[in-house]
Amino acid sequence: MKDISKSINKVDNEEKISGSAEYIADIKMDGMLYAMTLRSSIVKGEIIKISYPKIPDNYYVIDHKDVQGKNIVKIIYDDMPIFTTKKISYLHEPIALVIGPEKEKIVEILDSIEIKYKEEEPQFEWEDSVVDFHFDKGEGERVFDHADKVISYDYETGYQEQAYIETQGFIGYQDGDKTTLIGSIQCPYYVKNALIQALDSEPENVRVIQSTVGGAFGGKEEFPSLIGCQLAVAVKKIKKPIQLIYEREEDMLVTTKRHPAKIHFDAAIKENKIKGIKAHVGIDGGATIGLSGVVLSRAMLACSGAYTIDNLDITGDVYKTNTVPNGAFRGFGAPQMMFAIEMFVEHIAKDLNIDPLEFRKSILAKQNDHTSTNGVYRDPILMPEMIEKAMKESDYLRKKKAYANPNIFKGIGMSFFFHGCGFTGSGEKKIIKARVRLRKHKNNKAEILIAAVDMGQGVKTTFRKLVANILEIDIENVIFNNPDTDYVPDSGPTVASRTMMIVGGLVARAAKEMKQRWREDEFVVEKQYKQPDYIKYDEENFIGDAYPAYSWGVNVVEVEVSKTTYQVKLVKTWSVYDGGKAIDEKVVLGQADGGLAQGVGYGYLEVMNHKQGKIQQKNMTDYIIPTAKDMPDMETYLYDNPYAFGPYGAKGVGELTLVGGAPAVAKAIENAINKRIYKIPVTPEYIMELINNAKN
Amino acid sequence: MVDGLIAKSLNEALEALDNKEYQIVAGGTDMLIQNRSHSGMNIDYKKDVLYINLIDELDFIKVDEKNLYIGANTRLETILESKLVPQILRDVVIEMASPGIRHTATLAGNIGNASPAGDSLVVLYLLDCELEIKSLTKTRKVLLKDFITGVRKIALNKNELITKLIIPKINLTDCYFHKVGPRLSDAISKLSFACGYSVENSIIKDLRVAFGAVYVTVVRSREVEGKFIGQSVNDLKANLDDIINAYEPLIKPIDDQRSNRVYRKNVAINLLREFIENIKED
């Protein structure tokens, strides 16, 4: 049998390269109106009065009074209004949509709306905890009672913007009682369910269709539910097609970003070994909670990194501040923690005068070890050989030694990391309950009916390939259209590195059944997710298997730092990943390159901050992502380590490839400047500060 | 709605300018961004626009024994590719703009825009660039440093147009440009630095230093340079602290979303130090 990993060309290459693929802004409908958003100009307070100018015919203002259902965006907590009623809790909070045929006129209307506010003192300090979690492992805090000493450090991470090149957007239209939205989204059913609640419509009267998505990275996970609800409310009322597309500045200022985090660690040290770790993770949720609690729990679960630590006492808080709400971004809490724990273990070794590499290798997690929540790493862990490979290919030891010379300003850094695949905890079993369908058509074609979105990560290619392989038919005979909720079942959101492992696993099961029945003319196979019996998780107390499987990785990054300008130049990267089994090698390598680029960008380049609640980087000129000149040659090696419940053994890879980038580049810079790094991004300004002031 | 007039000849442009006040637009790569409105809407210019990008007679690079002449409409890409242009100017062009920008943007446009972070200005100051400015009735010349009077402020009368850049031929032993951007290409500078010198018989005959984005305009001081011209290379290096002290008060950067004043100042001085330390005796 031929190896499934052997690459084929992606199925959507032709339309994307030729520019004929239809992204949301490329779709025009007859009589289509445009919508723009009226936003608050204050950070916190109340609206006293809004004075609208006379609104001309065929122009509309849609606000909270027009919401037919519940004025809440259905995410997890009921704390985000679709349009504010009067309370303002962050700058540029949406108040209304102004809609009409001519943008010039809409802008004129927006400019002449007067709003009177009562301003209140905004909260930017991380004090108001709205979600807090705690869990222990082993002896928990008591292990500190018999420690020789305690080593403590604090780490900090900044905002990160998804910076998909295609901004957020939807087009909506009404057809009788039915409201339809087409959009650049990751999760058609998140939007659909949010719409049902907002419109108070029957499920059959709400339809959500995915257009070609120009990048998402988590940024189109929950945020589209907000603007989708706004637009749907307008569409249902006005009954004309309406387009709501953000321009870059609006997108940068108001959409969700990666949560800034502060992580405090104490390690109980006995006989030069880590006996236990106590940690507190604080993340800035912004003005509404959204997915912040889930992000926090993933961060906390990753607290021991790729290592096994027997005793843990982990607490975490989501703080509410009067800033733009933060949300999903590839990695989902893990990048913050993976940076912190990787630096902390390195710094402990340095404090103990032990070679950090040997120290880290000695505590690596092994098969059958207990996870941070006393679950079990059931599958083999290949880290020792993966590390060996990364070190050999990068000539790590020789470089590390040579670069210890403080005058040459070169450095090499290596991170070890994992990512829990799929939803955290019992999410898959209790909340998502994924369903997939496979339809056999008369003409011997098979159609995949799932809600998974191809946002560039190659789902269309890998799923068609998967089904074609199992059915032993040509890939041309497997159909996979962009999800449309009228036709596909809810296979869950396209997030959490779950698509191939969970949804693909179900599709593979369906395909196997279809193969048995292939002689039949026309039929549908449906499969629903069933958690492997051995996976048990106590959500409340954080006990058990938080994930069904884990992917693993090693990143090596080499840098040069300028003595004069403190700028960092990436020289090369080497990566080794265990994602179970690649359904298509080229697709996984593409994820590897792009994930690492975002990970290292997060580590040294991408600066975003707010000043009194206002995001300072409001365009792609100010928010710096890597160009082709910044990125170096990247070398990647994939290890097979099949997971029994993934199709052909596949686990998650989308997020894995991002989480190790920041610690690897930070360690490389540490090596180059001989100073310790405690926060990312490691900007030239920070490097200057360290070189001029910090201890080694 | 404002008007847009496309001039195809210099005379047409000057006549138009003589008639009324226009916003002059060359490549448009800065002006379109500064006057953006919304996708699909007209560009939000505040006054009528005169487009000069298609005036072919202003697209040239020429030299004589004394000077290099660059037409106001000469694209950055043409400058980059021309062997007549000093390397330092070609270096700044490749560092300051991506190919898409280089194919339409012009140096005269950069000058007219007078951004404090404009990289090309730093090198043009260093090279003592002069401008030829024309109106329908008059041609005048002005030193670039006298032309730029502040952040986005220039000494151009409303009936005038920059027609060419005049760059004196000078013989420097070495000169270079150093851009300090937030990434390695295609980004607005945190600061920039240009420098050059010539040495004869171990004596400094010429010494030039210019800093960008550390003050409202490019910082170049003939006075400070003059103090050190005539010294031997060894003396100059021994006087490094004096040089730094002389420049220190001139470097007054700000904090903004791109960087902070401490970094800008520190790095400006590091670059100055590096330049002086690397000066070679003949």
Place this chain on the structure above:
Amino acid sequence: MPKIEFKLNDKLVTVHSTANRRLLDVLREDFNLTGPKEGCGEGECGACAVLLNHKIVNSCCTPLANVDGQEIVTIEGFSKTKRYQIIKDAFAEMGGVQCGFCTPGMVIATESLLNKNPHPNDEEIRIALSGNLCRCTGYNMIIKSIQKAAKDGDGIW
């Protein structure tokens, strides 16, 4: 109304409108050429790239006025050429495409580069792409795609 004439994808076209418009809007709205995309609206990302007289420009910061009498080729026009076929095959083969939003701009940048320099080295390719942002690929496979296009298209540029 002013009248602006230019050659668009090999055809002479006339636009009757103010010159104070972005070329990007004219292409997308008047001619329904949606291959050029708006990513940032300020010349930073290159998703809107087109060829102006065979050279890459950002159509989001090119005024309509500046193309009067000039020649514009968008990805739609370029995709009818042999050069495009070579670039397309190379991008497909080497994994240069993910979400695809930057891709037409990347193809235009590739053509502009190879037209001037048919055998670029790695550094020259990276410089040529410096005005085209991609958030998906880390550029690695795009660089390899262009290397392959240069090799496969030897003699065509």
